[in-house]
Each structure stands twice: as structure tokens, then as C-alpha cells.
Amino acid sequence: MDSIKQAFDLLFSLDKELFQILGVTLRMSFFSTSISCLVGLPLGTLIGTRQFRGKSFLKKLIHTCMGLPPVVAGLLVYMLFTHYGPFGRLNLLFTVTAMVIAQCVLIIPLVTGLTASFVESESRPIIETARGLGLSDARIILLCLSEGRASLLSVVLNAFGRSIAEVGAVSIVGGNIQWKTRVMTTAIMLETNKGKFSFALALGIVLLILAFIVNAAASWIVKERADG
């Protein structure tokens, strides 16, 4: 109960650091989600609509990657961007960019796999009709994406949810640096390690409120467009 009150006090206190952390969190999640969807939605649709050799192996691979532990994704990206790593010269370790990259490693398979399953099960009639009309693959992908937007929205929100709630990868590649790479989840970890459990829980509630607002806004936009 104390934490709920604290959460609202925090939000209404307009604490500068809290809003800076929320800003980084949203920026990171926005880019992770957008990039993952830009890659994963078309890729998933392509896999879902086409028949080719090795398709079932590819799907198994994607489904395995959907279960990739975030810490492992973080480590992979850390190894790539570490000072003596192959991309060390880019100086990207401990930046928001590195966090977005690590999250994309996690989320692209998620979006691709979910989209492929969805397209396979729901879009078959659309695809058959479109093929009958002799439309190109690119047109078919666009058609599937636009026809299934309500279901695809849930894929996008899934991606967003994973991004905003993820802590393992971002703490490794981001480093949880104050005023720079600290996001809500790593801030919650930090407060927990400090022993400030009720404050940590309050931050968790703030994060949930943020996620709720984003979810509500996304559903509203899709509904408006469908109605209009």
C-alpha cells in the first residue's frame, strides 16, 4: 500500500531524475520495438506466406531464439562491442544504442516468430485470393499486414512489453549509468540492491502505469483507423 502511494507521489513530484529515466526507457523501447517490427513483421510474413526448403528448420531456429535468455543476448552484444571486440572502435558500449542493439537481438526473433505463426494460421484465405489475382509477393505482404493489423498490434505490443520489462541485457551492455543509460528496470534492480524495497516497488508501479498508457494509446489508434 505504501508503495502505491509512493508511486503516485513520485509521479506528481515531477522528480527530474525519474523523468530522465522514464525518457531513456521510452526512447530505448521505442527504437527497439520499431526496429524489431520493421525487420520482424515483413520477415515473419514472408516466412508465413511462402513454402521453401528448410522452412521447418528455420522456424525451429526462430522459436529457439525466442527463448534466448536476455543475459545471453546482453553478453553477445557486450563481446561484440567491448574495447578489444570486433566493433570496439565504435565506442558504443554503455550507450543507449548498444542497449537497443541487444534488445533487437532478443525481440526480432520474437516478432518474426509470432508474425509467421499468425500469418500461417489466419491469412491463408487472403494469400490464396491474392495469388489468384496474380499479386506480387511484396503486395501480398503489405496486404496481410494491413488486413491483420489488430492481431499484429498484439505482436507489436508484445515486443514493446518485452523491451520495457527487460533487465538482463540492458544492464550488461548499458551499465546502468546514472543520467545516461539507467532505465526503469535497472533502477528497480539498483533500489532492490540498496535494500529500498518499497521504493523499488513504487518504481515498478510507475513502470506499469507507463506501459498501460502506451498500450491504451496503441489500441486507441488502431481502433480509430479501423473505424475511420
Add this chain to the structure above:
Amino acid sequence: MKKTLAVLLALVILVSFAACGEKPAVDTPAQTSAAADVQAPENPVIRLSTTTSVNDSGLLPYLLPVFEQETGYKVEVQSAGTGAAIQKAEDGNADLILVHAKASEEEFIEKGFGVERLPFMYNYFVVVGPKDDPAGIKDSADAATAFGKIRDTQNKFVSRGDESGTHKAELKIWGDNAPDAAADAWYISAGQGMGACLSMASEQQAYCLTDKATFLSMQAELNLDILLEQGEDMKNTYSLIAVNPEKIDGLNTAGADALIDWMLGEEASAMIAEYGVAEYGAALFYLLDK
């Protein structure tokens, strides 16, 4: 490919078993004769809440098996930053604490959670940094002087920033000159454990205040050197505090007292004084004069 992987995996498993199995056999004096006639205490589980540095340095895994064998107790160690370690005890989730932050310890006792603060060993924090020491802190008289030079030259400095014992010690050294993480870009407040901070300092070629034990245990993977040690303001004192049974119920006070008595006793003292000598050529912890 598969075969190579399997062989590698088997090797890794073997090596880790060997590493785990060897240590106690080499480090602990033989206690087997006494173990046979030890009667298990009524409540055999002792919950010890401690800081990462004591546990990660390997000191507790080295001491506790001997205590357990002699007394029949089983010690469950929870390690976290000092702040969390103390909070867990205040929440009734530990029977005693072993920490290193005097002000927090005194507050813990003042609030009635602790019985008595028993400082028993110490070591020194060290300042580590890039091997070429760009801020030139090597011959500083103490850490405060070294920090002043880092500040003047604006070299990067990684701070724990997590209210741990080490972080509090660092803030005490900065004193009134504490940098502002929001304004000073060279001051990196990482909010992570000692190991993660040292890796970050190595990556960014930054300075860092650390306990010596953690640094030595990671030195092979770090591109950093110890640049300053044993300044008077770098002393790091560890204390044991039993949780107050009048404040919190369901404690294993008999167990906590037994562990404290043992830790302050001659055998443990001798073991602590010896710890690290074989591996690093110098002791990692020193005993306080009683």
C-alpha cells in the same frame, strides 16, 4: 563440430568440478576427527546477511565449512550490497550481519535491530586505474589527494553509486568535493556491483575505488593496475552484528552467537590472517587488535 563442442563441454565440466573439489581440501585444516561426535544443534540453520565483497573474495566459502563441520550448524549466506544486507536483517530475514559501513551499522543498532557492533577485521580499499596513470595519482599521500588529482584532470572515474559500503567509503573520501553525476560527465555512477564496475572501469580506462580482494580475483581479465593502497583514509573495517531477538521474533540467536564466538576465536583468526597469502603473496584481511 558437434564432437568438438561435446569434448569442450565435458572439459569445462571436469575443470569446474576439479576447481570446486580442490579448494576446501587444500585450504581447510583437517577437522574430520572432531566431526564424528558433533551433535546437531536444535535449530541448525543460521542466516547470515553479508556484503558481496566478503563472499566474492572467497573468505566465507573458506571459513564456513570448518565452522559447520565443528558445530553441526548450516550457514545460509545471502550476499548483497551493504544497504540491502542491512535491510534484509531489518525485515527479519537474517540472524546476523557481516558488513562494512560504520555509520549504517550504528544506525542499525540505534534503531534497536542490532545487539552490539563487533569490529573484528579490516583491509584497505585500493584505487585502481589505467596502467599509464594519466592523472598521476601514484605517489599521492592518501586517497583524498588522489581523488583531487582525478577531479582536476577530469579523468574518468567509475563509482559504485549503489549505497554499498564501498560507495559510502568513496563518498567519505570525496567529502565536500563529491562530483555531481548529472553535471560531471567524467564521473560515472554505475549503480552496479564491484565486479561490474571494475569491468566498466577497464573498458573505459577509468579510475575506481575497490576492495583489494575483488580486484585481485579479477585482475587477469582487467586492463587496470593498483595505483594507490594503504592510505589512512582507505581503511575498511568489517563488523559482525547479531540481530536483536527482542526486536524481531523467530531468530536463531543461539546460532548467531555461536558463529560470532567462532569468528572471533583463535582458529578463525589464524585462518583469516593466512587467507590469500598463498595465492596473492599477501593477506587480504587483517585482524583488529582486541
